[in-house]
Amino acid sequence: MLQRRLAATLRSHAFKRSYSSIGVFPDLVKDKTVQITNSRGVNVIHDPLLSKGTAFSIAERERLSLRGLVPPRCQEMDKQLARVKANLDACETPLSKFVFVTALQDRNETLFYRLLIDNLEELAGIIYTPTVGLACQKFHSIYRRSRGMYFSTQDRGAMSAMVYNWPQDEVDVIVVTDGSRVLGLGDLGANGMQIPIGKLSLYVAAGGIRPKAILPVVLDVGTNNEKLLHDPLYLGMGHPRLESEDYYEFVDEWVNAVKARWPNALIQFEDFKYPHAYNLLNKYRDEITCFNDDIQSTSAITLAGILAALKARGKKIDDLAEERIVCVGAGSAGVGVCEGIVDCMVAQGKVRTREEAYSRIWMLDQYGLIGNSAIADGEPNRIGQGPNRPDKLDERQRSYTKMDLPDRISLEEVVEKVKPTVLLGLTGVKGAFTEKSIRTMAQHTEKPVVFPLSNPDTHAECSAEEAFKWTNGKAIFASGSPFKDVTLPNGQVCKTNQCNNSYSFPGLGLGITVSRATKVTPTMFLETAKTIAELASPAQLKEGILFPGVAQLRQVSCAVGTRVCEVAYEEGVASAKLKEGEILSEVVKASMFEPEYVPLVYSP
Ligand SMILES: O=C([O-])CC(=O)C(=O)O
Numbered sequence: 001m002l003q004r005r006l007a008a009t010l011r012s013h014a015f016k017r018s019y020s021s022i023g024v025f026p027d028l029v030k031d032k033t034v035q036i037t038n039s040r041g042v043n044v045i046h047d048p049l050l051s052k053g054t055a056f057s058i059a060e061r062e063r064l065s066l067r068g069l070v071p072p073r074c075q076e077m078d079k080q081l082a083r084v085k086a087n088l089d090a091c092e093t094p095l096s097k098f099v100f101v102t103a104l105q106d107r108n109e110t111l112f113y114r115l116l117i118d119n120l121e122e123l124a125g126i127i128y129t130p131t132v133g134l135a136c137q138k139f140h141s142i143y144r145r146s147r148g149m150y151f152s153t154q155d156r157g158a159m160s161a162m163v164y165n166w167p168q169d170e171v172d173v174i175v176v177t178d179g180s181r182v183l184g185l186g187d188l189g190a191n192g193m194q195i196p197i198g199k200l201s202l203y204v205a206a207g208g209i210r211p212k213a214i215l216p217v218v219l220d221v222g223t224n225n226e227k228l229l230h231d232p233l234y235l236g237m238g239h240p241r242l243e244s245e246d247y248y249e250f251v252d253e254w255v256n257a258v259k260a261r262w263p264n265a266l267i268q269f270e271d272f273k274y275p276h277a278y279n280l281l282n283k284y285r286d287e288i289t290c291f292n293d294d295i296q297s298t299s300a301i302t303l304a305g306i307l308a309a310l311k312a313r314g315k316k317i318d319d320l321a322e323e324r325i326v327c328v329g330a331g332s333a334g335v336g337v338c339e340g341i342v343d344c345m346v347a348q349g350k351v352r353t354r355e356e357a358y359s360r361i362w363m364l365d366q367y368g369l370i371g372n373s374a375i376a377d378g379e380p381n382r383i384g385q386g387p388n389r390p391d392k393l394d395e396r397q398r399s400y401t402k403m404d405l406p407d408r409i410s411l412e413e414v415v416e417k418v419k420p421t422v423l424l425g426l427t428g429v430k431g432a433f434t435e436k437s438i439r440t441m442a443q444h445t446e447k448p449v450v451f452p453l454s455n456p457d458t459h460a461e462c463s464a465e466e467a468f469k470w471t472n473g474k475a476i477f478a479s480g481s482p483f484k485d486v487t488l489p490n491g492q493v494c495k496t497n498q499c500n501n502s503y504s505f506p507g508l509g510l511g512i513t514v515s516r517a518t519k520v521t522p523t524m525f526l527e528t529a530k531t532i533a534e535l536a537s538p539a540q541l542k543e544g545i546l547f548p549g550v551a552q553l554r555q556v557s558c559a560v561g562t563r564v565c566e567v568a569y570e571e572g573v574a575s576a577k578l579k580e581g582e583i584l585s586e587v588v589k590a591s592m593f594e595p596e597y598v599p600l601v602y603s604p
């Protein structure tokens with residue numbers, strides 16, 4: 001009745017003007033998108049994908065039965081941003097900022113992503129490394145509200161039905177962890193959930209994936225973390241981890257359930273311990289659209305950092321094979337990074353075989369160098385120094401065996417003998433780059449490339465200050481987690497870089513989503529590295545800046561996404577049809593989600 005009367009009055013031109021001036025229908029503009037919802041009232045206010053907080057227009061309040069349920073004044077996003085930023089600034093610790101922004105994400109995702117994008121540098125350090133590491137450790141104490149999906153050992157046999165509990169039919173990117181090696185913090189079981197959540201927030205903010213098309217997942221196969229097992233507040237399964245066949249069967253059930261419900265979704269495996277990480281990647285890489293972040297996208301960004309460092313040292317980027325590279329850490333990230341370097345050396349054509357490329361890389365595990373006689377079937381070595389390796393090295397790790405050096409010698413001895421130009425840390429062990437090793441490296445190399453890549457910052461192999469102090473400011477420095485620039489006592493300002501897979505995975509996911517790639521190919525990672533290595537200007541390189549800052553992650557992801565998309569079409573793995581005359585870079589850019597309020601329309 002009221003509707004009919006309204007419509008009739010609206011037909012009168014005079015009234016139309018005055019009525020729209022109080023804002024009844026001004027939010028519906030011809031040719032502008034609207035969002036249709038079948039929710040009304042509090043269901044809209046309490047749905048973070050729909051909610052606008054105080055920004056519902058008068059017309060929306062009418063259309064969606066919100067009258068009286070929100071404060072009378074209709075506030076635009078800029079006012080809301082001012083309020084949430086002031087509240088954020090009033091939080092005294094990084095963890096309280098984490099809790100605050102998580103609560104905002106749970107109330108109003110559009111505003112959360114606007115705040116995140118506008119303050120990417122500050123907030124990446126909160127929702128992502130380093131604070132996300134602390135948030136994982138404390139997950140069971142700071143837990144407020146569920147996000148994402150958990151598949152646990154009590155769900156075996158039920159997963160293909162459970163996937164339908166997720167309300168979205170369209171999912172573009174899934175980040176999944178089993179929490180077995182969370183950053184450099186070890187086994188955190190179901191507490192690892194914050195990692196997929198944080199990664200996916202960057203997928204949206206930096207990679208432009210739609211918030212409703214992301215799905216964070218924990219595979220809770222138990223934990224071997226005794227402290228968590230005995231903590232009454234722990235939220236995961238209270239038994240030791242599944243291993244062997246049971247483990248792989250569990251993951252297989254999950255993969256099949258997910259692929260049946262969302263056949264197009266990209267699956268990103270995250271923070272799986274070695275060798276599960278590799279075994280899962282090898283099992284699924286040719287079957288489904290998936291990659292392992294720690295193995296492959298860490299590799300892409302590290303390679304980008306090394307290539308950019310070559311330029312900063314006045315060398316050509318296709319002379320990678322001339323470098324002497326020492327990598328400390330032989331887990332998924334260490335082995336993955338080195339394989340990426342080998343792929344690049346081979347692609348550059350300066351080595352004849354993969355074996356020749358392996359010979360340019362010296363790898364250390366927690367026992368020391370993988371040296372001579374480490375090879376005899378990977379048997380624990382009895383000739384070298386220090387404790388024997390309890391486990392056999394596998395074939396991948398043994399590729400780096402150096403027959404001319406004793407097994408298990410320390411980093412300091414390796415640096416003395418090898419005189420590396422590049423030093424990579426992927427150990428999760430603070431202090432693994434000792435003062436002596438860095439000082440010795442600096443004696444032999446004019447501009448030592450020092451990359452302590454472990455996360456969070458508390459687990460980095462050395463700090464930025466140490467690296468610059470021990471090299472008299474000569475180091476080219478990049479770390480996995482952010483470190484501030486360092487000013488030496490002589491006034492020299494030394495630039496730091498963050499070399500984190502957050503520079504690579506959002507763009508990879510964007511390119512894969514837009515092209516609907518059916519496989520994720522090795523070329524995509526190599527091209528991601530090359531694209532990022534070209535982004536810093538000559539002036540920045542001269543100062544030791546290798547990449548654009550974190551504030552530019554969106555532009556970086558757009559460049560990476562475009563290149564990955566091109567590769568998908570070049571290699572014939574793209575399944576999305578391009579329209580005649582479409583330019584990929586424009587398609588990719590236009591597809592990126594922008595957090596802005598869209599008029600809501602109710603339709604039952
Ligand atoms: O999450 C990060 O900061 C990088 C990463 O994948 C890891 O350290 O496992």
Ligand SMILES: [Mg+2]
Pocket residue numbers: 183270271293294
């Ligand atoms: Mg990771």
